[in-house]
Amino acid sequence: MRIARAAQELFERDGYDLATIDAIARAAGTAKGTVFVHAKDKLDLLMLVMKDKLGATVERALASRPRKAGLLKQLLHVFGALFEMYREHPRLAVPFLTQTFSARGPNTDSLNILTFSFLAQLAGVIQEAQHKHQIDPDIDAMLLASNLFASYWLILIGWSGSHLSWEQAGARLESACALQLRGLLR
Numbered sequence: 001m002r003i004a005r006a007a008q009e010l011f012e013r014d015g016y017d018l019a020t021i022d023a024i025a026r027a028a029g030t031a032k033g034t035v036f037v038h039a040k041d042k043l044d045l046l047m048l049v050m051k052d053k054l055g056a057t058v059e060r061a062l063a064s065r066p067r068k069a070g071l072l073k074q075l076l077h078v079f080g081a082l083f084e085m086y087r088e089h090p091r092l093a094v095p096f097l098t099q100t101f102s103a104r105g106p107n108t109d110s111l112n113i114l115t116f117s118f119l120a121q122l123a124g125v126i127q128e129a130q131h132k133h134q135i136d137p138d139i140d141a142m143l144l145a146s147n148l149f150a151s152y153w154l155i156l157i158g159w160s161g162s163h164l165s166w167e168q169a170g171a172r173l174e175s176a177c178a179l180q181l182r183g184l185l186r
Contacts, residue, residue: 002028003038008049008092016046016095040105048107050096051114057085058118062125071129075177078122079152083173086156087166097160119145135184144180151176 006027010019021042025032039045061081065074086093100111122145129135155172158164164172 001038003030003035003045004048004052007045011046011049011095012089012091015091016042021045039107043099043103044105044107046092046096046099047103047105047111049092051107051111053085053089053092054082054111054118055114057081058114058121062121065125067128071126071134072177072181074125074129075122075148076174078125079148079173079177080170082152083156083170086159093156094160097156119149122148135181139184144184147180148177151180 003024007019007024010024010027014023019042021035022032024042024045025035028035035045039048058078058081061078064081065077067074069077086097100108103111119142123141126135126139126141126144130137130139130141152173155164155169155176158172159166159169
């Protein structure tokens with residue numbers, strides 16, 4: 001979609017704060033009003049761009065996860081792919097991570113659906129580990145997936161706010177996942 005591509009290009013080139021709906025419409029070769037057909041506002045437009053990026057990244061990461069490896073390695077593979085996507089696109093990642101909770105609109109709603117789908121897919125990975133007797137079968141897989149996602153998200157917030165270096169964020173993610181799995185593994 002031309003509008004999403006134009007928005008991504010301008011967000012990455014000029015930064016989210018400096019990119020305007022007028023400039024995005026011009027770059028997409030469309031009227032400003034047409035942009036609002038696809039997004040409620042500039043923040044919802046960022047959610048559209050990120051939804052597409054996150055959806056593709058999750059799909060690739062889950063398809064390429066090392067299924068024969070233990071649960072920790074699989075989780076780190078999936079979260080690592082997402083981390084790398086954010087690292088490659090910091091001018092998208094930082095406003096996305098810091099403003100997601102204030103976003104409203106149809107693309108934000110779609111992104112929330114994608115997030116809950118991702119949590120269900122993570123729960124599926126956990127359930128596979130339970131079936132292989134790698135993890136306690138009595139653990140609520142969706143609750144564990146949510147806890148792991150919360151750790152991942154907080155570490156990303158720490159990175160986006162410059163509280164953690166990229167290396168620290170990666171090390172913290174591994175430690176946080178390992179800590180949550182401690183005692184659950186067989």
